[in-house]
Amino acid sequence: MTKRLDLRVDFAFKSLFGTHGNESILTAFLNAALRLPEEKKIKTVYLLDPHFNKENQEDKRSILDVHARLEDGTRINIEIQLNNKHDMEKRTLYYWSKMYSSQMKEGMDYGELCQTITINIVNFRYLSHINHYHSVFQLYEREEKLLLTDMLEIHFMELPKLLIKWRKKEVDPREDQLVRWLLLLEASEDEEITQVLEEIAMQEDQVLKKAIDEWERVSQDPEVLLAYEARRKALLDEKSALRRAENLGEKRGREEGRKETIKTMALGMIQKGIDNKTISDLTGLSQEEINNLRH
Template structure:
């Protein structure tokens, strides 16, 4: 049985979708993802250096997974993430802004800035508001929903949601080209998907090229060594994120339990003193607030970012900053 490297690892993904000579593969994926009308479909593309060099020493250096530009000048970035590092939407917007703004040159009109697209392929459920596996974002007016400009386009493609729909046979690899390309990323771990893709590849020359490139890459000893090194680093990072989540949950449970217990005791005492139910209610509310503060203090000690502590406790960032003093 063939042993393929997983294309969900960014290093392997780039070898197939971001390698010079494989432009046809990238074009096929992008045409399926962007759903452009026939007259505007991508025909030519140039894969370019994924490193966004710093303009100033204090700038943050960014290295994208796959970066390309079409013959029409459209800027495209594809990112693949195995674990939820949070603030994905801000990270994606930051990468988009870097690509868009760095088009400008002296004497260039703003009108000449071209459409910039960020595509995020994630191996976790991220958008809680929808069960759709592919969501596309633009700039729209709040009330009447008309588009301000089409130069901003950000995609989120969630593999677990896609896989769930495929298992329920709500979608088909034979009928949907984007499904086909995305489930290619699951092929290393799913023999049924791999077999279907091999059958489709006999009728799809670009998919056939991708499957061949994937197989050859998977058999190269040097590539496999580099792949397993990168895979280990990603899995270690994923484990660290999971450990942080568990520590956060433990701190929340411990802190809230303490706060509720103290609030109950305080409420009973105040209620007896005042002879009113309001005293007990106020005491419990104060106890819960103290519990949230205790949780926030513990998370600060553990090194969590203030924004994440605010999300977990319901306290404002200003209140949390005040706890440092």
């Protein structure tokens, strides 16, 4: 079997879920993600222009998100993130606000604005204090837990948490369609997941079968592979840069901690009346630094 694209790479994800002709795949994913009752199931999605954000360099990356509109006007933005940049809450609010405000046209009434939903699929643990792999946030009054409006809805789907539950057999893709679609993102590196999903596709889920067939097809397309490898390399470089920055921050933090410990020791010696030379010999502080502490 041909090596398939890693669907956790945003370019590959969009090639499958955000490409014209694959609307039925996106529809199935959204119905699973939003857990809508049967009578409100999504029947049609319309892919939107991915370039609605173009104000700065960060906005240009939104072309790898999936933007869609539902029949009732609801706007949806799906972003997949491999690397934790520690800015997810601000990032998702920014993109939510851009998509919400982009609906407004001259002469339009505020009452015509439609619900806007952002879905963040992340390949790292983000909400460490929550065990659920799928979390949904809306605007509530703090004391009464009263929903202010359903115009804002933000989802976080954490793949590492889902994998843990999968390995513990706490989730079943045969029973839960969202589990099914999210595990598909992990399938390129897990033969067991691939086998289970292919069985489900053959036995009961025609849309999943279409997704797997399309995934197989794009994974053999030379042009797609070229763009995919370039994007994957960029993400790996980004991950390395983030790791270097984190290591540098940790090193600086340790150094600052060491300096504070030395200063605390020196202050204790000063309070005991120990002379500057002895303090300097024991701590490595200069005479000037010790004098500053005395004042």
